Amino acid sequence: MRSLQAQISLHATVVVFGFTGVLGKLITLSAVPLVFWRTLIGAAGLYLWMLLRKGQRPILSPKERLGIIGTGLLVAIHWVTFFGAIKASTVSLALAVMATVPMFVAFIEPLIKRRRLDLREVFLGLLAVGGLWWMYRVDVDYGYGMVLALVSAFCAALFGTLNSVWGKSVTSLAVSRIELISASVSLACWMAISGQWDGVVPSASDAGWLLLLGLVATSLAFAITVEVMKVLSPFTVAMAINLEPIYAIVLAIFIFGEEEIMPPGFYAGAAILISTVFLDAWLKRKRNVNRSAPVSRG
Numbered sequence: 001m002r003s004l005q006a007q008i009s010l011h012a013t014v015v016v017f018g019f020t021g022v023l024g025k026l027i028t029l030s031a032v033p034l035v036f037w038r039t040l041i042g043a044a045g046l047y048l049w050m051l052l053r054k055g056q057r058p059i060l061s062p063k064e065r066l067g068i069i070g071t072g073l074l075v076a077i078h079w080v081t082f083f084g085a086i087k088a089s090t091v092s093l094a095l096a097v098m099a100t101v102p103m104f105v106a107f108i109e110p111l112i113k114r115r116r117l118d119l120r121e122v123f124l125g126l127l128a129v130g131g132l133w134w135m136y137r138v139d140v141d142y143g144y145g146m147v148l149a150l151v152s153a154f155c156a157a158l159f160g161t162l163n164s165v166w167g168k169s170v171t172s173l174a175v176s177r178i179e180l181i182s183a184s185v186s187l188a189c190w191m192a193i194s195g196q197w198d199g200v201v202p203s204a205s206d207a208g209w210l211l212l213l214g215l216v217a218t219s220l221a222f223a224i225t226v227e228v229m230k231v232l233s234p235f236t237v238a239m240a241i242n243l244e245p246i247y248a249i250v251l252a253i254f255i256f257g258e259e260e261i262m263p264p265g266f267y268a269g270a271a272i273l274i275s276t277v278f279l280d281a282w283l284k285r286k287r288n289v290n291r292s293a294p295v296s297r298g
Contacts, residue, residue, distance in 0.1 A: 002231070009227075009228055011243075013221045013225055013228070014240050014241055017241070018243075018245070018248035021094060022255055023213045023217060024086045024213075025252070029200075030087075030196075031083040032080055033199060033200040034210070035083060036187040037202065037210045037214065038213050039075070039181075039184040039187065041211065041213070042214045042218035045219025045220065046177040050177065068179060071182075073183065073186050074155045074158055075179050076184075077155045081155065082098070082148075082149065082152040085097070088148060089145025092270075093149065093262070094145065099270075099273045099276070101153045102276070104157030105121075106125045108157050113165075127272065128273050130272060131270065131271070131275075132150075132269065159179075172226055180218075245274055246274065249270075
């Protein structure tokens with residue numbers, strides 16, 4: 001894969017990731033069965049991808065396997081609350097609030113990796129909270145959806161940080177496949193206990209959207225991202241993925257129209273929130289460049 005082809009593939013994949021929220025709105029199933037089908041289809045898709053790529057089955061210690069399975073439970077909670085937020089509010093609001101993930105990472109990563117707090121990350125996190133407060137002040141009718149999106153963002157930050165630990169010894173595809181299986185099984189158990197199996201069978205239209213969500217927006221999109229990262233730098237990939245909320249908001253307004261249009265103040269708060277993600281990426285890029293610069297010896 002060449003650089004230009006990788007760039008095009010990357011941005012197409014980010015648009016697909018952004019389309020996830022739109023699919024969540026189009027699918028009429030409630031959040032739990034929706035995520036059950038997404039994780040089940042996604043796991044099957046990744047398994048087929050690994051067979052086609054002739055990937056070797058990873059050798060995991062019991063501790064690693066248990067840790068990845070536990071992380072899969074966080075993935076399930078993340079997606080259930082994410083789609084719950086979309087159904088309780090709007091795609092625009094849910095995706096904008098998801099931009100708080102870096103803020104949570106700023107506090108979670110030092111605890112897990114036992115390093116000092118980065119004061120710049122803390123400052124950007126507080127700035128993100130300011131943008132979030134501005135969004136909430138503009139339209140408190142979606143307070144419940146915003147809380148669900150915040151829970152989703154926290155879980156995303158936690159499992160993302162844990163994945164950076166598992167990824168040191170196991171491939172990303174293998175980790176994701178185990179996590180998706182874990183999420184699917186845990187949600188199946190939850191639906192059996194709570195008696196939600198009656199509403200788990202999708203309609204014909206929902207089945208089509210679920211296949212698109214599970215195979216294209218989950219398995220294929222993730223597999224392509226892994227391939228792209230072999231060509232492009234992590235910074236380039238991170239900057240492109242930061243565009244997901246913007247793509248998602250534009251797609252949601254285009255598809256759902258007035259239902260997704262929010263007051264001007266909402267977009268001001270969302271702009272502050274999303275800009276903290278780009279500012280964080282720029283500061284880290286600048287810091288890495290400074291570290292790698294040759295030291296002048298006079």
